[in-house]
Amino acid sequence: MGSWRWSVPLLSGLLIVLSFAVPAVSGAGAAGDALMVAAAVVAGWGIVAKAVRALAARVVGIDLLVSVAAIGAVIIGEYWEAAAVTFLFAVGHALENATLSRTRSALAELVAVAPETAVVLRDGEQAEVPAASVAAGETVLVKNGARVPVDGVVLGGTGALDEASITGESIPVEKTTGDQVFAGTVSMGGFLQVRATGVGADTALARIIHRVEEAQDAKARTAAFMDRFSAWYTPAIIVLALVFGLATGDVVLALTLLVIGCPGALVISIPVAIVAGIGRGARDGILIKGGEYLETSAKIDAVALDKTGTLTEGRPYLTDVVPLDETWSRADVLGWAARAEAGSEHPLARPIVAAARAEGLDATGLPEATEPVPGKGIVATVDGRRVAVGNLALLRDEGVPHEAAARVAGELSAAGRTPMIVAVDGRPAGVVAVADRVRPDAARMVAGLHAAGVRRVVMLTGDTRRVAEAVAARVGVDEVRADLMPEDKLAAVRDLQARGYVVAMVGDGVNDAPALATADIGVAMGAAGTGVAIETADIALMKDDLTKLPRAVGLARRTVAVMRQNIAVALGTVGALLAGVLLGGITMAAGMLVHELSVLVVIGNAMRLLRRTGTPRTGGGAARALPEGRDLERSPA
Incomplete structure (x- = not known):
């Protein structure tokens, strides 16, 4: 796939080189022109076809600008410009596809860890069978170094599993009788007998792959805006070129305006950042439902936390x-x-x-x-x-x-x-x-949220106020709302929204379901074994690790910052080049070269998101054992 992606620009580039070399050797200028036109056809054929398909669907896109400019350049005999425009645009497409493929590597890695075979006990004998043929309830054997082929529960034995592919946790987790295991995790030692509870598409790994595929294809609000932007931008540039061409009688100027107006970097500025951000999150055990939720998460300035099972164990x-x-x-x-x-x-x-x-x-x-x-x-x-x-x-x-x-x-x-x-x-x-x-990492999580820019962290609990305030004092939340029924939690979320906050709600998804649905972002904790949470939550934290919450908020903010930077680079480049063409001094080929440089800048900026960064520096130590309250009490003493 990678070699095919680069075949068009490579062939076009070779023809361009030959178009200069052949006349220099043989003196045949016509052959050089023919090779240059051939280079333009090779690189431009796909662009024109895409523009025609878009027009058939009544969509005016960027490819139309390049097609009109290249065809016009050939008509007036500017063969080099036609070849340069289409070649550089083809290179840009190849770079875009290569970058998106690389940023989707988190998904490729997940697919790669899915085991193809399993060792099961059948009639008292060990049998190696395709993983997809394992039936629920069968006993699967997991030996040292093997990948777990199913979701299941340990029946016997002990071992350590690397669960990084599921939870993002790099430290192996000890497993013993009664513990849950996930398909795709790797045994780092020991021997486990596992009763299969989920196989094939019913495993946590399959659900994660499905969710990441959907998320990376989902458009953010900014991306949807860019589609609308290009729908009027392209006709505007065409009209501008016509006006200046008719006013000056300079066809080359008009065609140059068409080419320079192609915002190649703008087209990929949003999707490459979204895919990179969601891919980075998947590697860290943070599943984000799509670009829209990634953008919303970047605006979170209030987090509502359930107490029991979230801040406490x-x-x-x-x-x-x-x-x-x-x-x-x-x-x-x-x-x-x-x-x-x-x-x-x-x-x-x-x-x-x-x-x-x-x-x-x-x-x-x-x-x-x-x-x-x-x-x-x-x-x-x-x-x-x-x-x-x-x-x-x-x-x-x-x-x-x-x-x-x-x-x-x-x-x-x-x-x-x-x-x-x-x-x-x-x-x-x-x-x-x-x-x-209280969870040992609860205080660090709250401090991390504040460090990530969250202004208000609120505890919502059905516990008595006395118990809730004791927990709040340990973890450092800003506000406590106690003695709440599920409908009261919903009202609390709406109150925060009415006060102008963008609210994320973190809960167990059962009694907190109304509040989770109403919040701007619903977050599920420890969702690796919960298919419903993976499918329904806007953000699913695969490991029951509170520190992943500020990491998720920080990742969203970084991703949106990269999107804005990319848009600024792309628009700034187009604006400067258009001004250069109108004022004189910028040729068609030079403009396209600058365009491709801006594409590289946008791609490189987005690739920074793939680097793992540490969680925000936080203060405070681990919280100690703290109280439960009314939801456990027989009645107040």
Whole structure:
């Protein structure tokens, strides 16, 4: 494909060289003219055909300018000018195609990593089969150095996978039983047995390839404007050339104006930048839906963040165990709480039981009796003793003295924890508390957004204000909106937009769906395993890595800056050349040479986007474990 791309300009260039050489050797000037016309025909045939097809579709494009100028030059005997114009324009087309092909290399790399074969277990035997023939549910073996042929879940074994092709993460990820793996990733060591859950077009890799193809072909608003611009610009240049040609009687001047008016660099200034920007993002694990969303992302000045599962990990952890007097040890309090909660399915039961087991306490078996008390807690019979775990309302119902427990619970609650009081046989034993853990990179992400030019970072959460503000203090957001229902988050996004902000909403796409749809840009986190997120989000961050969000905003801003620079170079070149022609001194061939130089400048500028840049320098350290709130609480203590 690459050699065919350059065959036309190479053949035309060879004919031009021969047109100078043959007369010099043989003295046959007519042969030289014939070779020059042949060079113009070879280079110009495709240009004229494209112009005719465009006219048939009632589109007046840049190719029409070149066609009219070249044909006119041949008619008046300016064979060199005709050959030079078409040759240089053909070179420009070849450069454009070569550059777009190179900037699409991220997609080519993704296609290249798709494995063609898989090793599966069938009837107890290993069999190598085409990857496309693997059925969902089959067991696939992934050995050291092999590419994973399917999406799936690890059934057994351990290993490290290079997931750069999916998430943009260069550090291999350890995998063990229950972990998710993706097609196209590479085993860096170990041996994995994987149950196939997605094959062929139903893999994350296939969805990524499909999305990048669509995104790179999608037009940005600027690109659409450039199409409209060329629709009136081309007739305007033709009319200008006719007016000056008729006024001066100088046909060469008119044809030169036609050629010089061809904004070759302007034609490719936008698409080459869009494709390069989206390609760079794909390599970094950032999928941008199209040029329009890339442009909008560059204008983002407010980011709304869901708390649970975005700023925090979305899983509660045990943070505190406080005995209420010296007759109870930490182990006593945690042990009784864990054994009582062993019979509960409430989300807060799991971190208590897990922490007890981690500390070597007996949390096995089930209570003799379990009585959940909605909104208050749980009452269980453990080894014949009545154990209550819950809030103050539960203690009052049980007739348990609660003054000391209320004071400790209040202190923990004020710190953003969710406290639960433990009582045994009517006596308060202690208080345990759980909290969600703030992601280690949350503070760096918020600082990175500010460094990238985002003016306002807002937390939207259904949690209590006390819990939300505790998290906000750690991560550095500018505004907290708490106690929100999904419709309240939607209203918050609309309020930011009404205040003049271009808003990006980051959420899990479930209870945040209305807000994500309303925001100017919807961002899905950790979308590698979520086909719906890849297809529906305006931006999908393939890895569950918050720092990719400021990287995405920074990439969008750089891409739009390059687009504007390219437009300035292209228009400035055309303006200067037109002035040079009208004032005298700029010939047709010289003008085309300057045009091609401007094309090279535009291409080189866009190629800078393919270089990977670091995330904005940010301050602050890693955030520590912090609280979860109402969406986990049985009820406020």
